[in-house]
Structures are given as C-alpha cells and as structure tokens.
Amino acid sequence: MQNSSRLFTPTVIGNNTLPHRIVMAPMTRARSTQPGDVPNEMNARYYAQRASAALIVTEATQISPQGKGYSFTPGIYSAEQVAGWRQVTDAVHAAGGRIFLQLWHVGRMSHADFHDGRLPVAPSAVPFEGQIWKVDPVTGKGAMTDCPTPRALTREEIAGVVDDFCNGARNAIAAGFDGVEIHGANGYLVDQFLRTTSNVRTDEYGGSRENRLRFLKNVVNAVVDEVGAxxxxxxxxxxxxxxxxxxxxxLPTILDASAFLQEKGIAYMHLVEADWDDAPQFTETFRKDIRERFTRPIIVAGKYDKDRAEWVLENGYADLVAFGRSFIANPDYPHRLAQNLPLADFEGSTLFGGTEHGYTDYPGSQK
Structure with missing residues (x-):
C-alpha cells in the first residue's frame, strides 16, 4: 500500500509488525449462534473480509454468562465458543490479518432476562439511566431496553470476576488470537469501578482513587500474568x-491508570472518544497529559476521518487510529482510504442481529 500519509507507515503492537496504522474498531454486531452465544462461519467471513486492517479488535465478548448484557453477543468461556472463535482467527490469519479479542463484562449494563431473573451486578447498587439491546423471545424482535438498578458485588465475587477475565484471556489465546483487549470503557464493569458516580463502595474497592483503580489493576495483572504484557x-x-x-x-483517575499501564508494559492503550454530536471535547491538554504518562502505543477512536487521523498521528498523541462504521460498509477500508476512493455508507437497521445482509454483503472496491 503505497502512500505518503503517516497512516500508511508501519508500526509495532506487541509482537506484531503492522503494515499501516488503520485499526478496525470493536463493534457489537450480535450475530452469534444460539443457544450458547457461539461464533460461527458467518462471523469468520465478516472478519476475514476486513483482514487488511492493521489490527482487528473484535466485538466485545463476554467472559462469563454473568458478563452478558446484550442479545446474541458472543462469549469466550465455553469449549464451543473457543472452537467458534478458532474459525474466525484461522480465517483472518489466512487472509494476512492480525486480531485481538475484546474481553467484556458489562456489569450493570444488562437485564435480569439474561440471568434467569437475577439482577445484573455492579460495584454498587446505584440506579442509573442506561439501555441495552434485547431480543423478545416471543416476537424475535430486538429493541433498546432499560436496565434495572443492579446489585453490588461481594468481595468474593469480585475475585471471581478477575478469574473470569484471566480465563477469558487464556481461552482467547487457545482460540488463536494474537492478543486481548480488556474492555474498560463505555460504562461497563471496569469503567464502573473507576467512577465515583457508579462506585460508592466503602471497602478497598471504593472511595479513594487508589481504591477505585484496584479492580482495573487486578484484572490487568491477572491477564498479563496469564498471556504476557x-x-x-x-x-x-x-x-x-x-x-x-x-x-x-x-480524568486524574485515568491518568493514574496510564502510569500503571506504562509500568506493566502492555501492548497498547485504546482511547475511545465520545462520538455523539454534543459530547465533551477530548482536549489537547489531556492528550498531552496522557502521553507524558504512557509512551507505549496508543490507539484512538471516535468519528475520525483521514485528515483528523493525520493530525493526531503527526502530533504524537496516538500511534494508530481505529475506525468503526467505516469498516462495516467498506471491507477494504484501508485500500479505499489510501486511494481516496468513494466510501459506502452502512445500513443502520442491520447493525444488531440479523443475517448476512448488512454484514458480509458489502462489496469491496476492487470487485
């Protein structure tokens, strides 16, 4: 891929030399085989079509039944799921790609219907406004559904969730993934522990910044010990x-986390920027602050186009840029970006659940 753009220069993530810096962002597509939340051949085709990404980060994948919060999302805790994901990694590697699995526990972003009537879990039993995508078992139709107030995890349960992250990482490597990305963003469980608005615990997991970081550190330590930094x-x-x-x-909590992650020597940190129209600005001051503490590879994501991606790379605030919806509708997105070819728009109604339509039937520009 010949291009003078910095986006198309090689770089390194962990043990992987990447040919350019365009990452496929993790995107929930809710197309695993039921029952069992098992990845399938259709998923393998979808990811293999997009193997020209410098790195693929899979859709969020629950580490346990308790970690599930959306219908039809895949897991990484059963033998069947590991075998299903092996189809995906084999297909991506055969097409010359590299792929990390995103490890997920949704915490309170869930519904009792996924847990045999039991409440979702969280650091604290705090009511909040949030919705998940849930399919009605009678009609078969999916809709956004309000989340209930969760129950608080016990100390013993917290240790069990850390073990689940560790087991998920082990299973991911067994399934052939090049690495794992812990989902610590978007209001899910790791994120819930970090924030005073969702974590009002009075034990060693709540209160001070150090305590609110304890769960993240425990998870990262366990995964690093299991599969390597x-x-x-x-x-x-x-x-x-x-x-x-x-x-x-x-913000200061995440800056402290960044210093810890630098010390651990992890493969990369992935910063997701709020991508709705009136979202808070990801400030340049904060970009500088986080870069001072974390000098290893940074991936950024959030409504980037080519010009903005160049800006963030040239300023040294990131090393790679992840693109989401652009990769859905444009399987060969790096090629189109390099050649300044027209981009197709994705069909929003096919985002969650469904068939090959709106999933594997988007044509490449070279067809």
Whole structure:
C-alpha cells in the first residue's frame, strides 16, 4: 500500500509488525449462534473480509454468562465458543490479518432476562439511566431496553470476576488470537469501578482513587500474568458522561491508570472518544497529559476521518487510529482510504442481529 500519509507507515503492537496504522474498531454486531452465544462461519467471513486492517479488535465478548448484557453477543468461556472463535482467527490469519479479542463484562449494563431473573451486578447498587439491546423471545424482535438498578458485588465475587477475565484471556489465546483487549470503557464493569458516580463502595474497592483503580489493576495483572504484557491491551473512555458515568474525578483517575499501564508494559492503550454530536471535547491538554504518562502505543477512536487521523498521528498523541462504521460498509477500508476512493455508507437497521445482509454483503472496491 503505497502512500505518503503517516497512516500508511508501519508500526509495532506487541509482537506484531503492522503494515499501516488503520485499526478496525470493536463493534457489537450480535450475530452469534444460539443457544450458547457461539461464533460461527458467518462471523469468520465478516472478519476475514476486513483482514487488511492493521489490527482487528473484535466485538466485545463476554467472559462469563454473568458478563452478558446484550442479545446474541458472543462469549469466550465455553469449549464451543473457543472452537467458534478458532474459525474466525484461522480465517483472518489466512487472509494476512492480525486480531485481538475484546474481553467484556458489562456489569450493570444488562437485564435480569439474561440471568434467569437475577439482577445484573455492579460495584454498587446505584440506579442509573442506561439501555441495552434485547431480543423478545416471543416476537424475535430486538429493541433498546432499560436496565434495572443492579446489585453490588461481594468481595468474593469480585475475585471471581478477575478469574473470569484471566480465563477469558487464556481461552482467547487457545482460540488463536494474537492478543486481548480488556474492555474498560463505555460504562461497563471496569469503567464502573473507576467512577465515583457508579462506585460508592466503602471497602478497598471504593472511595479513594487508589481504591477505585484496584479492580482495573487486578484484572490487568491477572491477564498479563496469564498471556504476557505483549498480548494484553485495554480500552478506556476518559470523557464518557452518558449512562450515569459523569464522574468529576475520572480524568486524574485515568491518568493514574496510564502510569500503571506504562509500568506493566502492555501492548497498547485504546482511547475511545465520545462520538455523539454534543459530547465533551477530548482536549489537547489531556492528550498531552496522557502521553507524558504512557509512551507505549496508543490507539484512538471516535468519528475520525483521514485528515483528523493525520493530525493526531503527526502530533504524537496516538500511534494508530481505529475506525468503526467505516469498516462495516467498506471491507477494504484501508485500500479505499489510501486511494481516496468513494466510501459506502452502512445500513443502520442491520447493525444488531440479523443475517448476512448488512454484514458480509458489502462489496469491496476492487470487485
């Protein structure tokens, strides 16, 4: 791929040399086989079509039944799921790609219908405004559904969730992934522990900044011990305010987390920027602050186009840029970007659930 743009220069993530810097962002597509939330051949085709990405980060994948919060999302805790994901990694590697699995526990972003009537879990039993996508078992139709007030995890349960992250990482490597990305963003469980708005615990997991970081550190330590720092990454969302996550202490908390992650030597940190129209600005001051503490590879994501991607790379605030919806409708997105070819728009109605339509039937520009 010949191009003078910095986007098309090689770089390194962990043990992987990447030919350019355009990453496929993790995107929930809700197309696993039921029952069992098992990845399938259709998923393998979808990811293999997009193997020209410098790196693919899969859709969020629950590490346990308790970690599930949306219908038809895949898991990484059963033998059947591991075998299903092996089809995906084999297909991506055969097409010359590299792929990390995103490890997910949704915490309170869930519904009792996924847990045999039991409440979702969280750091604290705090009511909040949040919705998940749930399919009605009678009609078969999916819709956004309000989340209930969760129950608080016990200390013993917290240790069990850390073990689940560790087991998920082990299973991901067994399934052939090049590494794992811990989902610590978007109001899910790791993020919930970080924020004073969702974590009002009075034990060693709540209160002070150090205590609110304890769960993240425990998870990262467990995953690094299991699969190695070079195969461990994390996604964080510093400026998220939705889903009851508007924490006044989150920026210094994430800066402290960044210093810890630098020390651990993880493969990369993935910063997701709020991508709705009136979202808080991801400030240049904060970009500089986080770069001072974390000098290893940074991936950024959030409504980037080619010019903005060049800006963030040239200023040294990031090393790679992740694109989401552009990769859905344009399987060969790096090629189109390099050649300044027209981009197709994705069909929003096919985002969650469904068939090959709006999933594997978007044509490449070279067909």
């Amino acid at each position: 070079e195969r461990t990454a994390i996604r964080l969302a510093p400026f998220l305010t939705a889903r009851g996550m508007d924490c006044p202490d989150i």
